[in-house]
Amino acid sequence: MQRWRICEEDKISRLPDEILSHILSFLTTKKAVRTSLLSKRWTDLWQSCHIIDFTDIQVYCNRTNRRFNKLVESVLATAGSRNINTFLLEILYGHPHFAYKVSFRNVVKWVNKIVLQNELKNLCLHLDVDEYDDEDNNEDEHFLPKLPNCIFTCKTLVSLDLRRFRVKGFSFSSDGFGFPSLKTLHLDDIKFPRGRDFLLLLSGCPILEDLKLFQVYLECWFNESVILKEFESLSLPKLIRTYIIESLCDILPLKALATSKSLCLDTLQHHLAFKAQAQTQVPSDDIPIFYNLTHLKLHNSWDLVVRVLHHCPKLQNIELFEDMYGARGNGDDNEESCEELEFVPQCLLSHLRSCTIQNLGRLERDLILPMYILKNARVLQTMKIKIWYRSEQSEIERKFSLCSKASASCQLLFYASFVNV
DSSP states (O other), X not given: OHHHHHHHSOTTTTSOHHHXXXXXXXXXXXXXXXXXXXXXXXXXXXXXXXXXXXXXXXXXXXXXHHHHHHHHHHHHHTGGGSOOXXXXXXXXXXXXXXXXXXXXXXXXXXHHHHHHHSOOOEEEEEEEEOOOOOTTOOGGGOSOOXXXXXXXXXXXXXXXXXXXXXXOSOOTTSTXXXXXXXXXXXXXXXXXXXXXXXXXXXHTOTTOOEEEEEEEEEEEOTTOTTGGGGGTTOOOTTXXXXXXXXXXXXXXXXXXXXXXXXXXXXXXXXXXXHHHHHHHTOOGGGSOOOTTOOEEEEESOGGGHHHHHTTOTTOOEEEEEOOHHHHHSOGGGOOOOGGXXXXXXXXXXXXXXXXXXXXXXXXXXXXXXXXXXXHHOTTOOEEEEEEXXXXXXXXXXXXXXXXXXXXXXXXXXXXXXXXXX
């Protein structure tokens, strides 16, 4: 009988408050608050957490909107007694009305309170709206909410992750601006007034390690070339991981990314710059040497790939993406055959081990690059090829079977995106 009682003991509740608080920090705030119902011992434990985590929140009606706002207000009311170092807010609004007319002003109020009262280290704000068609919807409602400017005064931030905002009304050139501790910056669906503001933001992040830009736009981007010359020497010396896709960031100097170990780049935005460089015979050292780069992802313009490879001497893994437009809509930009190049990139001769080709077409020009890599990559272990249509797979496999391989141990793997043409 005594042995049975020992087994039934609540061993978790006997742990010190510090450990229990640490365990609760791995839960969302909604779940952590619910633990207060377990017993008197747990009533106030959630209030000792230094993290406020409202992620995976869905608001679809007035009732859920009111309940969620009330919960956030009650949690923030207790924040004054503890130092909050992490604030995570990810909300999906099921109707634009709840977002634009009701909730966005609450979000601004919450962020202002958290930022001004705490030495915040990690901030994540993701606001998504289900923009379904509705006759009652007013088109004026469909806009990006203004980002609370207090964020740019928070010098303790280590990580900043923002989705669906516009930046307005803040002077990045003001004295004292900067994120001296920021290591991670993720921007998704963010609009800046001018390219200069965007570059001033980056120049204020001297120890940035992780940069992700997806759908970053500029409200005004005409006639920026003269103004942006001052940023030609922009440097991000600690940068390790870079991801830039579907963003009007061709104004960002490639030299600023030179220290990256992992790089994902939408080369479509840089295509004209590279092309102009070739026509004007600009010295090749204007393109940086990526001495640390081991993982590379390139989207769109395959015309630039071999040229980029010449600047990645230690590259081990490459992933190439070609969408339907890029693969079959740029016939006029037919580049010099890879086979005719005089010098093979150093990474193909000694380092490249893995190559993935996404969305390969059956046209002859589509096969030039992967076959060139196969013929010259001496230590290549795997080449994975994703084909647009299964009906093209057998023909493409046949052509690759006739291609010579520099690495006898290289495995060729094929798979298709679609069954039928």
